Amino acid sequence: MARPDPCADAPAPRNPLTQLTLEELRQRTSVKWRMHPPDVLPLWVAEMDVPLAPPVADALRRAVDLGDTGYPHGTAYAEALGDFAARRWGWHDFRVDHTTVVPDVMMGIVEVLRLVTDPGDAVVVCSPVYPPFYAFVTHADRQVIEAPLGPDRRMDPAALDEAFAQARARGRRPAFLLCNPHNPTGVVHRRDELGTVAELADRHGVRVISDEIHAPLVLPGAHFTPYLTVAGAENAFALTSASKAWNLAGLKAALAVAGPRAAADLRRMPEEVSHGPSHLGVVAHTAAFRAGGPWLDLLLDGLDGNRTLLATLLAQHLPSVAHHRPEGTYLAWLDCTGLGVATQRPTDAGVVSDVAGPARMFLDRARVALSSGHVFGTGGEGFVRLNFATSPAILTEAVTRMGEAVRAYRSGG
Numbered sequence: 001m002a003r004p005d006p007c008a009d010a011p012a013p014r015n016p017l018t019q020l021t022l023e024e025l026r027q028r029t030s031v032k033w034r035m036h037p038p039d040v041l042p043l044w045v046a047e048m049d050v051p052l053a054p055p056v057a058d059a060l061r062r063a064v065d066l067g068d069t070g071y072p073h074g075t076a077y078a079e080a081l082g083d084f085a086a087r088r089w090g091w092h093d094f095r096v097d098h099t100t101v102v103p104d105v106m107m108g109i110v111e112v113l114r115l116v117t118d119p120g121d122a123v124v125v126c127s128p129v130y131p132p133f134y135a136f137v138t139h140a141d142r143q144v145i146e147a148p149l150g151p152d153r154r155m156d157p158a159a160l161d162e163a164f165a166q167a168r169a170r171g172r173r174p175a176f177l178l179c180n181p182h183n184p185t186g187v188v189h190r191r192d193e194l195g196t197v198a199e200l201a202d203r204h205g206v207r208v209i210s211d212e213i214h215a216p217l218v219l220p221g222a223h224f225t226p227y228l229t230v231a232g233a234e235n236a237f238a239l240t241s242a243s244k245a246w247n248l249a250g251l252k253a254a255l256a257v258a259g260p261r262a263a264a265d266l267r268r269m270p271e272e273v274s275h276g277p278s279h280l281g282v283v284a285h286t287a288a289f290r291a292g293g294p295w296l297d298l299l300l301d302g303l304d305g306n307r308t309l310l311a312t313l314l315a316q317h318l319p320s321v322a323h324h325r326p327e328g329t330y331l332a333w334l335d336c337t338g339l340g341v342a343t344q345r346p347t348d349a350g351v352v353s354d355v356a357g358p359a360r361m362f363l364d365r366a367r368v369a370l371s372s373g374h375v376f377g378t379g380g381e382g383f384v385r386l387n388f389a390t391s392p393a394i395l396t397e398a399v400t401r402m403g404e405a406v407r408a409y410r411s412g413g
C-alpha cells in the first residue's frame with residue numbers, strides 16, 4: 001500500500017516574485033516606486049518586488065511587539081553569516097572575531113578604505129561598475145582608476161596589471177574595489193579569476209576590498225567564491241549584508257570581514273562606526289542569514305525563470321538589443337548600441353543627466369524606468385541595466401512596451 005505523502009497538505013512553495021500586485025507595489029514609498037509618475041514601470045534601482053521573507057518579518061514583528069528597539073549588541077549577525085557561508089559556499093574557516101558591524105556596505109567600504117589607504121591614494125575599479133563605487137571613493141578623497149572589463153565582460157588581467165601599476169605609482173597605499181559578483185553585468189567571478197586578482201594585488205602591493213552584497217543571488221549554473229577563501233587573499237576584506245538577497249536596503253546593517261592578515265587592520269576600525277547600523281537592521285539581517293534559506297531558494301527559482309523569460313522577450317521584442325544571461329544578481333545589462341539612439345553629450349555646463357541615451361528613450365516613450373549605462377563608467381554608454389526582480393507579468397509588459405517604443409522611434413513616430 002502506498003504511504004500517504006506527508007507533504008500532501010503542505011502549502012505549495014510560492015515564488016516570492018508573484019505575490020504582490022502592481023497596485024500593492026505602487027503603495028510602497030521607497031525610491032523605486034516614488035521616483036517616477038505612476039504610469040512608469042520601475043525596473044531600475046536594486047529593490048525587489050517581493051514581500052518580506054517570513055522569518056525576517058517574524059523577527060521584526062517580535063522586536064516591535066517587545067519594544068526591542070534599542071541599540072544593537074553582540075555577534076549574532078556575524079554568527080548567522082558564518083553559518084550561512086559554511087552551508088552555501090563551504091567557507092568553513094570564517095572567523096566571527098574577524099568581523100565588525102558597519103552601517104551598510106558602501107559605508108563599510110569607505111571605512112575600510114580609511115584603514116588601508118590615505119587621502120589622495122588610488123582605488124582601482126573594474127568598469128562598468130555600480131556607480132557609487134565612483135561617488136563614495138571620490139567623496140572619501142581617494143582617486144578612482146578604471147581597469148575596464150574585457151569584451152567577454154569578465155575581469156581583464158592585463159588591464160588590472162596596468163591599473164595596479166598606475167595606482168602604485170600614484171599613491172603609497174592603493175586598493176582594489178572588487179565587485180563579487182559583478183554589478184551590472186551579473187558575472188560571477190570564478191576561483192581561478194580571483195586567484196589571478198590575488199596574485200596581481202600581491203605583486204603590486206594593492207589591498208583588495210571585495211563587495212559581496214550580491215553573493216547569495218547566484219543563479220543555477222554558477223557558483224559563488226568568497227574572495228577571502230582564495231589562496232593569496234589573506235590580507236583582503238569582504239563587505240556583505242542580506243540587503244540585496246532579502247530586500248532589506250531600508251534596514252541598515254552590514255558586516256566587514258577581514259582575512260587573517262587583515263584582522264589587525266580591522267581592529268583599528270573606530271568604535272563609533274558600529275553606532276551606524278540600526279538594531280532592527282541587525283535583527284532583520286541576522287534572521288535572513290539564519291532562517292531565510294528556503295525563501296531564498298524560492299526566490300532564486302523565480303529569478304532563474306525571469307532570466308529565461310527576459311531572454312525570450314528580448315529576442316521577440318528587441319532583437320537588436322544584445323544581451324548575455326547573467327550568472328548572478330537580478331540585473332540584466334543590455335547593449336542598446338545597435339538601436340541607434342543618440343547618446344547624450346554634456347551640456348556647456350558639463351552636465352549629463354543621470355538618465356540619458358537609450359534609458360531616456362525608454363523612459364519617455366515606453367514609460368519604463370531603467371538605469372542608464374553611462375553612469376557605470378567607461379564601457380557603460382549605450383547600455384541600460386534592467387532589474388528583473390519583479391513579476392513575470394510586469395517584466396512582460398515592460399519589454400513589450402520597450403519593443404513598441406523602439407519600433408515607433410525607428411519609424412520616426
Ligand SMILES: Cc1ncc(COP(=O)(O)O)c(C=O)c1O
Nearest residue numbers: 046104105106130183211213243
Ligand atoms: C555592488 C553593490 N554594492 C553596494 C550596494 C549598496 O549596499 P548598501 O545599501 O548596503 O550600501 C549595492 C546596491 O545595489 C550594490 O549593488
